[in-house]
Amino acid sequence: MNPRHAKTPAPKQIAAAVIGNALEWYDFVVYGFFASVLAQAFFPRGDDTAALLAAFATFGAGFCTRPLGGIFFGFYADRKGRKAALQLIMFAMTVAVAVIAFAPTYATIGVCAPMLIVAGRLLQGFAAGGEFASSTAFLVEVAPARRRGLYGSLQMVGQGLSILFGTLAGFIVASAFSDEALREWAWRLPFVAGLLIGPVGIYIRRYLDETPAFEASPRSGAATDAFLDLVRRHGGRLLACFAATVGATISFYVILVYMPTYGKTEMGLTLEQSFMAQAPGLLLVILLTPAIGALSDAIGRRPLILASNALLLLSVYPLFMWLQAEKSMTALAAAQTAFCVILLGLFGALSTALAEQFPTHVRSSGLAIAYNLAVMTFGGFAPFIVAWLIHFLATPLAPAYYLMFGAVVGLLGGAGLRERHKALELE
Numbered sequence: 503m504n505p506r507h508a509k510t511p512a513p514k515q516i517a518a519a520v521i522g523n524a525l526e527w528y529d530f531v532v533y534g535f536f537a538s539v540l541a542q543a544f545f546p547r548g549d550d551t552a553a554l555l556a557a558f559a560t561f562g563a564g565f566c567t568r569p570l571g572g573i574f575f576g577f578y579a580d581r582k583g584r585k586a587a588l589q590l591i592m593f594a595m596t597v598a599v600a601v602i603a604f605a606p607t608y609a610t611i612g613v614c615a616p617m618l619i620v621a622g623r624l625l626q627g628f629a630a631g632g633e634f635a636s637s638t639a640f641l642v643e644v645a646p647a648r649r650r651g652l653y654g655s656l657q658m659v660g661q662g663l664s665i666l667f668g669t670l671a672g673f674i675v676a677s678a679f680s681d682e683a684l685r686e687w688a689w690r691l692p693f694v695a696g697l698l699i700g701p702v703g704i705y706i707r708r709y710l711d712e713t714p715a716f717e718a719s720p721r722s723g724a725a726t727d728a729f730l731d732l733v734r735r736h737g738g739r740l741l742a743c744f745a746a747t748v749g750a751t752i753s754f755y756v757i758l759v760y761m762p763t764y765g766k767t768e769m770g771l772t773l774e775q776s777f778m779a780q781a782p783g784l785l786l787v788i789l790l791t792p793a794i795g796a797l798s799d800a801i802g803r804r805p806l807i808l809a810s811n812a813l814l815l816l817s818v819y820p821l822f823m824w825l826q827a828e829k830s831m832t833a834l835a836a837a838q839t840a841f842c843v844i845l846l847g848l849f850g851a852l853s854t855a856l857a858e859q860f861p862t863h864v865r866s867s868g869l870a871i872a873y874n875l876a877v878m879t880f881g882g883f884a885p886f887i888v889a890w891l892i893h894f895l896a897t898p899l900a901p902a903y904y905l906m907f908g909a910v911v912g913l914l915g916g917a918g919l920r921e922r923h924k925a926l927e928l929e
Contacts, residue, residue, distance in 0.1 A: 515644065516653070518710050519637040520660035521703040522592050525696060526630045528664035529599050530564070532692045533623075535672045535762050535777070537885065539689045543607045544615045554767075555889060556616070563620050564627030565874075565882025572870030573729070575632020579866035584640040585710040587866070591629050591636065592707055596700030598626035603693035627882075634853075635870035642857040643713035643865075643928065648799055651923060654854030655795025662787040662849075665758055669784065671695060672762070673777035715928055719862035732864050732871070739859040742918030743872035746856065749811050749912015750848045751881030756901055756908075757841045758784075760885040761834070768898040769829045779834035783842030787849055794850025802923045803855035807916035810847030815909035817844060822902040848912075858922035865928075880908065 533540065541557035579587035601622035608615040638657055645653035671692035679688040733740070758780070765776030798806055821837045860868035884904065891900035 514706060515710055516641070516656060518588065518703070518706040519640045520656055521699060521706060522588060522595060522633050523637050523657055524660040524664040525592075525595055525599070525699040525703060526626075526633050526664075527661045528668050528696050528699065529595075529602070529626060529693070530630075531665045531668035531759055532671065532696065533602070535668060535759075535773075536689050536692070537763055538766065539684055540619070542685050543689065544605070544619050545608060555886060559883075559886050560616065560620055560623055564623035564630070565878040567624045567627040568631035568874040568878050568882070569871065571628035571631025572635060572874035573631075573867070574628075576635050576867030576870030577729070579632065579636045579639065580863060583712050583716055584636055584643070584866070585707065585712050587632055587636045588640065588710065589704065589707045591632050592700065592703045594629035595626060595633070596697065596704065598622050598629060599693060599696050599700065601625065603690055603697060631874045632866075632870060634873055635866045638853050638857050638869060639866045640710075640713055642854055643715040643862065644711075647925075647927065649796070650858070650928075651795040651798035651803065651851060651854045652792055653795070654857060655791050655798075655850045657853045658791045658849040659788055662784055662791065666781065666784045666788065668692065669762075669777050669780045673774055676773040676777065715862045729867070732868055736860060736864065736868060738918070739920070740868060740872045742915050743856050743859055743869070744876050745911050745915025746807065746852060746919060747873050747876035747915070748880045749814075749908045749910075749915060750845075750852050751877045752884055752904060752908030753814060753841075753845055753848065753912075755881045755884035756888055756905055757838065757845070760888055760901070761838060763885065764888075764898075764901065765831075765834050768892065769825065769834065771829075771831055771834065775831040776834065779831050779838055782835055783838040783840075786839060787842050787846065790846055791849045794846050795854065798851040798854065799923055802921050803851040803858075804916055804919055804921050806847035806851040807855060807919070808913060810845055811909045811912040811916060813844045814841075815906055815913070818905045818909070819899070819902045822899050826898055855919050855922075858925070858928065859920060862928060 537557045538554055540560075541553035544560075545553045545556045575587050575591055578590070599622075602619060605618040605622065606615055611618075634657070638654060641653045641656060642650050675688050675691050676684065762773065762776035762780060765771040765779060766773055771779075794806060817840070821840060825833055825837050856869055856873065857865060888901045888904055891904060892898055894900075895903075
């Protein structure tokens with residue numbers, strides 16, 4: 503059981519929990535933003551559509567190892583502690599970013615170039631598979647009882663900051679360098695900048711305190727036995743968390759990762775304009791997500807999760823029709839801002855809601871399995887799926903169809919979550 507009067511976490515502990523998630527999303531976002539440039543640098547030239555699809559497929563490949571990493575790090579965190587898992591994850595993530603930042607191009611080493619990029623993505627995905635679950639479990643377990651929603655929401659604040667920094671890095675690089683320099687070497691600069699996060703995160707995580715809830719809970723047994731017990735006793739919770747994450751991950755990767763590419767390829771905007779259109783919505787996410795997390799402590803997680811999915815379902819198609827009618831940076835910025843406002847309920851409440859579904863001794867592993875299976879299947883390949891749908895259906899409205907599908911699944915998952923915001927103690 504979680505002690506009633508858990509120690510209030512120091513800012514350093516909160517930063518240590520959030521910083522790895524920030525590096526994870528910064529790297530993923532920068533790769534997604536520069537997909538069209540990376541396609542030319544690391545894949546054979548000829549068919550631009552095929553090269554872009556290959557780049558997005560490589561982006562998605564990193565998600566194939568996320569469930570494996572989630573299982574490994576999830577059970578590791580439930581047996582050895584949140585601190586030990588978070589330190590190991592940070593080291594692996596830093597190595598993966600370095601591989602991508604310094605990989606030679608296709609013109610230099612031929613087919614080995616995309617192989618290196620895939621290897622970096624697979625390692626990054628393996629490490630990232632444990633990051634969200636371990637850091638979310640840490641934040642929720644050290645939070646005061648009536649403020650778990652607020653502390654859990656800081657995960658999305660970290661993600662929002664990393665996306666904003668990735669957006670700014672993309673804008674600065676795209677503005678400061680010619681197209682030729684961008685293709686040849688300047689695309690590496692945002693990845694190199696991301697490497698600065700790694701050593702800082704490793705250093706900070708050395709001084710984490712283990713959570714009182716973990717120290718008071720029984721340790722899970724062998725990974726195989728723990729996994730079977732998790733499926734048998736908490737299978738329904740796993741399914742509800744999986745479905746709730748499907749809706750959130752599709753929205754996240756289409757709206758916050760793919761849309762700059764959409765602005766360039768389907769609206770005729772420049773990369774700089776697409777990046778700038780992203781900024782207002784991201785600022786709102788960063789500023790308002792903690793308030794929504796605190797609101798979930800007062801009214802519950804499920805109402806906010808259900809409201810976000812319902813509003814997205816109703817609004818996404820009209821917004822995409824409007825984007826195609828306007829095809830301007832102002833329209834894209836307005837649509838992105840509207841999407842971010844709609845999704846605030848998910849961003850502020852979902853992390854804590856997922857963590858509250860599982861008891862402490864299987865919290866990290868349960869979170870990791872449900873979350874990473876959903877992200878691998880529907881989130882990581884979202885840019886690839888959307889790009890393929892646009893080509894296959896011959897309509898720029900295709901992203902709306904995928905987002906509507908995600909909203910329906912998210913509604914079903916949100917309805918299946920247990921409401922635990924009034925519980926003074928975690929299980």
